[in-house]
Amino acid sequence: MKGYAMLKIGETGWIEKDRPKCGPRDAIVRPTALAPCTSDVHTVWEGALGDRHNMILGHEAVGIIDEVGSEVQDFKPGDEVLVPAITPDWDTEACQRGFPSQTGGACGGWKYSNFKDGVFGEFFHVNMADNNLAILPEGMSREAGVMIVDMLSTGFMGAENAAIELGATVAVLGIGAVGLSAIAGARLEGAGRIFAVGTRPISVEVAKKYGATDIVSYKNGDTAEQILEATGGAGVDAVIVAGGGPEILLDAFKMAKAGSKIANINYFGKGQGDKDTVPIPRIDWGFGMADKDLITGLCPGGKTRMERLADLVTYGRVDPTLMVTHTFKGFDKIEEALFLMKEKPRDLIKPVVLLE
Ligand code: NAD
Ligand code: ZN
Incomplete structure (x- = not known):
């Protein structure tokens, strides 16, 4: 065959x-x-x-x-x-x-x-x-x-792992099909405000239909700063990471509130060595004590x-x-x-x- x-x-x-x-x-x-x-x-x-x-x-x-x-x-x-x-x-x-x-x-x-x-x-x-x-x-x-x-299945897992409470504010980083599915999942889980971070016009259109309330372009400046500003400095209750390279975790930790879940559904594909690492920002992670949990899943x-x-x-x-x-x-x-x-x-x- x-x-x-x-x-x-x-x-x-x-x-x-x-x-x-x-x-x-x-x-x-x-x-x-x-x-x-x-x-x-x-x-x-x-x-x-x-x-x-x-x-x-x-x-x-x-x-x-x-x-x-x-x-x-x-x-x-x-x-x-x-x-x-x-x-x-x-x-x-x-x-x-x-x-x-x-x-x-x-x-x-x-x-x-x-x-x-x-x-x-x-x-x-x-x-x-x-x-x-x-x-x-x-x-x-x-x-x-x-x-x-x-x-x-993947996008909804992101929303499930993010433990979204009714009315919670959620950011979805990356709005290809996986991130868009995460937006739809976040709405079904009861999110209040949903930030969709991405630029492709066709994706932005679907993000809005699936429940995104705010669109942020990562090409218009620091994503985390834009979201912190839009939330009066508070940040978000949950982040779903669905695109970008490992450095996207810097944004995720920076915009996450204490008590938040950062649900990664992204596949960090580059690099083959067993010494490869992904960055977690020390200060935004409260020096390892900020009650910001990174959750992964396939x-x-x-x-x-x-x-x-x-x-x-x-x-x-x-x-x-x-x-x-x-x-x-x-x-x-x-x-x-x-x-x-x-x-x-x-x-x-x-x-x-x-x-x-
Ligand atoms: P995609 O490439 O269509 O979408 C990701 C988007 O993120 C792209 O448009 C990209 O431009 C954008 N992006 C890049 N940098 C960004 C940044 N800093 N901030 C925000 N957005 C940024 O990909 P997709 O098909 O939606 O898949 C997303 C990821 O999920 C891929 O890595 C894929 O391999 C992975 N995946 C994981 C699982 C799993 O089981 N966990 C299953 C399927 C796919
Ligand atoms: Zn796949």
Whole structure:
């Protein structure tokens, strides 16, 4: 079968691979809608995970089940499913402790385009299908579905981790699809004022529709100072970091009040050494004693998560298709969509490739 792969750091291309094999609890899925992620860009062009050879890319998919293993009970060939970007092994120690995304080591629940071939193939493998798949609800578009599996799940996790209280003031730094989803999540969690920090006009428009009350451009001066000024010096109750390089944490800590949560959902992709660090500002962090908590997390996966996110879409709480700015038709367009994600033209939030 054909797949679009990372050949090595900095290089991608089409390759031929064997169709994946289906174990007793697994499923083999044929994609019907795919989306590239900024994480694919970090993986290929920044070598963020280290070198990978001939590994099929992609971890955002909706698809039709082609085959199921003998022990799979809830799904059958022909079912159209949401495939979470993160597909943990649900019988592991990390899952039992409540951290399924960290199965078998940091970010180990992230298998596609990390430890195994991703979803940009004619077929792809799903481990523990009964736990990791969810039916695409009737009436939900494939575009909406493919925005749920990573973008909504990650952005909403940011809002959940930020522990937003009713009426709290929140800042979301970075308004690509992940930050926009965080804005929608912050509104659902009950935020009062929501600062959206970003510049792309198309993103600003969607940020307002998702609930942003104030738009701040990081290109118009120091972000934290702008937000401190707008809040009369008080700062914000929660910060969700969804873009930028490691130095964005300087802004986050500076604008955060005592007692705040700084929920990082950004992937700090550059650098490969185990001595690499990210900066936390000593003074704005109260010399390590300011009650400002940095919380990290990898996109939650699994069936229940997908079903709940799907309900938010089905019952009109959020429309993820507002983030789809480019739609392509045909498997061959994956390459173009991935390069768009890399180049990030001003009119792009997220491209989707429909296969049928
Ligand atoms: P994106 O590139 O579309 O959006 C991020 C935006 O932040 C960009 O527009 C960028 O210009 C902007 N930015 C840069 N510096 C900034 C600054 N100082 N202040 C504010 N904004 C700034 O990316 P995306 O697709 O929305 O993804 C965001 C991040 O989330 C990526 O690093 C991605 O890899 C990561 N991600 C993480 C998870 C997870 O599980 N935690 C899942 C998916 C994606
Ligand atoms: Zn992703």
